[in-house]
Amino acid sequence: MAINLYIVRHGETYFNFLHRFQGWSDAPLTPKGIQHGHDAGTRLARIHFDGAYSSDLTRAIHTARYILQNNTADSPKEPTQLFDFREQFFGSFEGVNGETVTTTLTAYKTEPFETYANLIATYGMADAMNTIQIADPFHFAEDDAQWWARVSHGFDDIRFRHKDGDNVLIVSHGTTIRGIAEKFARHDFASESVKNGAVMQLALEPDTASILRFNDVTTVF
Structure with missing residues (x-):
């Protein structure tokens, strides 16, 4: 047995539409992004969720609310916000702008790449995260170890809260979802850009997870 996780990427934001790196910045959902939330909610409407969570960034909170508004299976009405x-x-x-970031990152790698997705496909998510941290002149950006310590703590929190x-x-969020896929041995999944409103289904076990x-x-569903 395992805890059944349905991890959804938030709906489209204005930064997504403008092809800008978003991270901890908080751009609102576009009308299309609101629809992404409702569409995901329609697909997940028949699942009774024993717990509902979102990151504490507005785009994730709002998307979770739209999903839960469409639920017909006596699930929570409001998501619990988790920083992790x-x-x-x-x-x-x-x-x-994503093209500007990509151009900057090419100076730190030996193999050429045209997009951030190409960087991930060639070097992997962990290396991509580390490259962003190295290239950041103030070194504010999270590297892979910092990011994974936070997210894995989040998984431990879910394990504590649920059976x-x-x-x-x-x-x-997209990069976080791709990073999770790679941590659980699916670099092929990590190489894909995650669609807004898309679902990653995991079976969360005590020490690992399987991506379904x-x-x-x-x-x-």
Whole structure:
């Protein structure tokens, strides 16, 4: 047995639409992003969630609320906010255009790449996070170890709050979801950009997790 996690990426924000690194910055959902939340809620409507959580950033909180508004299975009405499931902090790159960030990061790698997704595919999520921290002139950005210490603490918190067989909703963020996939041995998943409103389904066990679905925007659960 395991705890059943449904980790959803928040809906589209204005920073997403403008192709800007977002991290801990808090851009609001676009109208399309609001619809992403409702659409995810429709797909997850029949699941009774024993717990519902979001990162404490507005885009995740609002998306979780839209999901729960659509739930018909006596789930919580309001998400509990957990800092641990925030996005990676991008430091000086917060709010910066993605192409500009990518151009900066190429100076720190030997293999050429054209996009941030290419960087992840070539070097892996941990290396990508570390490169952002190194390239940040003030070194405010989180590296892989800092990010994973925070997120793994979040998983331990979920394990403490819930028992085997519980269904748990968590609304989180794209880079964090990709990083989680890689930590649980799915670099192939980590190389995919996560769609807004997409579901990653995990079976959370005492010391690890198994990924059952990733980047799913079609399944009606």
